[in-house]
Amino acid sequence: MFELLGVPPQALFGQVLLGLINGSFYAILSLGLAVIFGLLNIINFTHGAQYMMGAFVAWMCLNYLGINYWVALLLAPLVVGATGIAIERLLLKRIAHVDHLYGLLLTFGLALIIQGLFRNEFGSSGLPYQIPAELRGGVNLGFMFLPWYRGWVVVASLVVCLATWFLIEKTRLGAYLRAATENPTLTQAFGINVPLLVTLTYGFGVALAGFAGVLAAPIYSVNPNMGADLIIVVFAVVVIGGMGSILGAIVTGFSLGLVEGLTKVFYPEASATVIFIIMVLVLLVRPAGLFGRAA
Amino acid sequence: MADIAATEAPAAALPGEADKGTLRLHRAIMIGIAIALVIAPFVAYPVFVMKVLCFALFALAFNLLLGYGGLLSFGHAAYFGMASYVCAFTAKNWGLTPELAILLGTAVSGGLGLVFGALAIRRQGIYFAMITLALAQMVYFFSLQTPRFTGGEDGIQAVPRGHLFGLINLADDRTLYWLVAAIFMAGLLAIYRIIHSPFGQVCKAIRDNEPRAISLGYRANQYKLAVFVLSASLAGLAGSTKAIVFQLASLTDVHWSMSGEVVLMTLVGGLGTVFGPIAGAIVIVSMQNYLAGLGAWVTVVQGVIFVICVMTFREGLVGVISKWIRKPL
Numbered sequence: 001m002f003e004l005l006g007v008p009p010q011a012l013f014g015q016v017l018l019g020l021i022n023g024s025f026y027a028i029l030s031l032g033l034a035v036i037f038g039l040l041n042i043i044n045f046t047h048g049a050q051y052m053m054g055a056f057v058a059w060m061c062l063n064y065l066g067i068n069y070w071v072a073l074l075l076a077p078l079v080v081g082a083t084g085i086a087i088e089r090l091l092l093k094r095i096a097h098v099d100h101l102y103g104l105l106l107t108f109g110l111a112l113i114i115q116g117l118f119r120n121e122f123g124s125s126g127l128p129y130q131i132p133a134e135l136r137g138g139v140n141l142g143f144m145f146l147p148w149y150r151g152w153v154v155v156a157s158l159v160v161c162l163a164t165w166f167l168i169e170k171t172r173l174g175a176y177l178r179a180a181t182e183n184p185t186l187t188q189a190f191g192i193n194v195p196l197l198v199t200l201t202y203g204f205g206v207a208l209a210g211f212a213g214v215l216a217a218p219i220y221s222v223n224p225n226m227g228a229d230l231i232i233v234v235f236a237v238v239v240i241g242g243m244g245s246i247l248g249a250i251v252t253g254f255s256l257g258l259v260e261g262l263t264k265v266f267y268p269e270a271s272a273t274v275i276f277i278i279m280v281l282v283l284l285v286r287p288a289g290l291f292g293r294a295a
Numbered sequence: 296m297a298d299i300a301a302t303e304a305p306a307a308a309l310p311g312e313a314d315k316g317t318l319r320l321h322r323a324i325m326i327g328i329a330i331a332l333v334i335a336p337f338v339a340y341p342v343f344v345m346k347v348l349c350f351a352l353f354a355l356a357f358n359l360l361l362g363y364g365g366l367l368s369f370g371h372a373a374y375f376g377m378a379s380y381v382c383a384f385t386a387k388n389w390g391l392t393p394e395l396a397i398l399l400g401t402a403v404s405g406g407l408g409l410v411f412g413a414l415a416i417r418r419q420g421i422y423f424a425m426i427t428l429a430l431a432q433m434v435y436f437f438s439l440q441t442p443r444f445t446g447g448e449d450g451i452q453a454v455p456r457g458h459l460f461g462l463i464n465l466a467d468d469r470t471l472y473w474l475v476a477a478i479f480m481a482g483l484l485a486i487y488r489i490i491h492s493p494f495g496q497v498c499k500a501i502r503d504n505e506p507r508a509i510s511l512g513y514r515a516n517q518y519k520l521a522v523f524v525l526s527a528s529l530a531g532l533a534g535s536t537k538a539i540v541f542q543l544a545s546l547t548d549v550h551w552s553m554s555g556e557v558v559l560m561t562l563v564g565g566l567g568t569v570f571g572p573i574a575g576a577i578v579i580v581s582m583q584n585y586l587a588g589l590g591a592w593v594t595v596v597q598g599v600i601f602v603i604c605v606m607t608f609r610e611g612l613v614g615v616i617s618k619w620i621r622k623p624l
Binding site: 037041042043091094095098100101102104105106108109110111112113114115116117119120228229232233235236238239269272273276277279280283284287 | 367369414417418421422424426430432433436439551555562590591592595597598599600601604605606
């Protein structure tokens with residue numbers, strides 16, 4: 001059996017694929033954070049909890065209502081996005097005038113509430129979520145075995161990321177959004193409903209997190225704590241990439257997932273910390289982030 | 296950078312305006328705290344009071360950075376927890392006397408603060424918070440993966456309290472209490488002194504208007520780093536003391552939820568007030584004690600307090616009192 005750099009190719013490509021999947025989640029989540037940050041100027045600490053909610057909504061749809069994966073993939077982001085809109089209207093809007101660090105504290109508190117409630121209801125051990133029948137099994141590519149579902153996650157995330165990029169950079173609605181990010185007062189003076197835009201943006205960013213949660217449900221078990229540790233890694237991803245560019249967030253997310261996967265193959269002890277170490281290096285060399293603009 | 300404390304601190308907190316009445320009030324409060332420390336072990340369970348004191352010192356250290364440096368660190372558990380591990384490890388495995396173990400823990404935290412602070416102050420505002428959080432998470436993973444040092448999931452248990460200076464046996468809670476009370480009082484007085492020193496005034500100037508402070512010739516980054524290191528060291532002092540009191544250092548001490556707790560204590564007590572963190576620590580530690588039987592609901596209650604404080608009560612307990620009597624506290 002031949003080996004690549006002393007590692008069997010099955011293990012190598014298996015980890016690369018797993019890395020890409022993690023990277024998909026990093027990309028979608030950091031994209032959502034960046035979009036929200038652009039307009040609301042807050043870091044949404046609830047993002048991890050909302051990702052978890054997406055997975056739970058899918059699980060509840062299946063187990064309580066018998067709604068299958070494909071419908072849940074559409075429904076869960078809508079539900080999570082709707083709760084996000086409620087949060088923005090009821091809470092975030094009222095503290096928009098004070099220091100933006102309060103937004104961080106508020107969303108941190110909300111994350112504690114949501115995670116605590118789910119932990120009370122469902123316990124801390126994970127709940128299984130079956131891979132949809134259409135995507136079970138896989139294909140042997142010769143150098144590795146590709147499970148259909150894992151391939152689907154990477155493709156679906158990539159499509160959603162690129163669609164978001166297209167929406168923001170190439171459409172009229174996106175142009176309004178970019179204008180409001182640049183100068184909300186002037187944008188409003190041109191007759192665009194900026195408060196509505198802010199609400200919808202938060203709802204959209206949060207819905208992205210919910211979407212990632214549904215994608216993750218069959219891979220990782222559905223667990224109240226699944227978002228808590230992930231969100232800290234995503235923060236590091238955001239620091240590395242900088243929040244200035246949509247495409248930058250996508251590229252950074254996928255490549256860091258890949259780096260993490262490769263670290264798992266060649267130096268497993270560092271796989272949990274490699275992204276933080278890269279963050280340190282980026283801070284030393286290019287403090288504004290790889291795609292960021294200097295503040 | 297418009298920062299969190301400057302927008303909320305009462306206007307009377309401006310440097311140089313601390314009139315004689317305020318100074319007299321502060322002195323009276325300090326004496327009151329000292330008296331309360333003497334009475335406390337006779338009316339309350341000493342271990343509970345020591346827990347409150349450790350967390351109060353931790354919150355005071357955090358508030359030094361946020362309230363007077365204008366820097367929101369979301370990773371202060373790293374310094375608290377790392378000091379706790381170092382103190383527990385050296386007291387147990389090297390047989391150090393408690394005062395040396397505590398000092399060593401504090402020094403290691405200060406060193407960690409120097410490295411992390413130098414990295415984190417390269418960015419501002421929200422990025423600063425995220426960077427400190429990510430660095431602290433790195434410390435958490437380090438602690439998880441080095442069970443030979445930290446004991447992994449079990450933590451370092453049965454840490455000997457030892458003999459202070461090799462002479463005084465600290466096994467009795469009442470005896471240990473006086474050491475903890477002395478450490479707390481020394482920490483409080485040190486922080487008070489730092490805030491009201493010329494150094495503290497420059498820090499406040501940088502917090503309120505960094506470009507202007509720079510234009511006046513102050514090296515803002517050096518001041519920020521210094522206040523970061525001081526804050527990390529004092530958080531380490533609290534963590535080391537906690538390890539001796541509970542004879543335990545565990546992963547809980549370095550987890551991000553601990554960083555969140557110290558933010559919550561400071562927020563409840565009053566950001567940027569001298570005495571607020573003490574009030575906040577009393578409230579939160581008592582609450583955790585009463586609600587301990589409720590399991591995961593404690594997290595929910597903490598989250599609710601966070602939301603209520605941010606929405607309606609941004610001055611915190613002491614901040615509100617300070618507004619009433621129109622004197623900075």
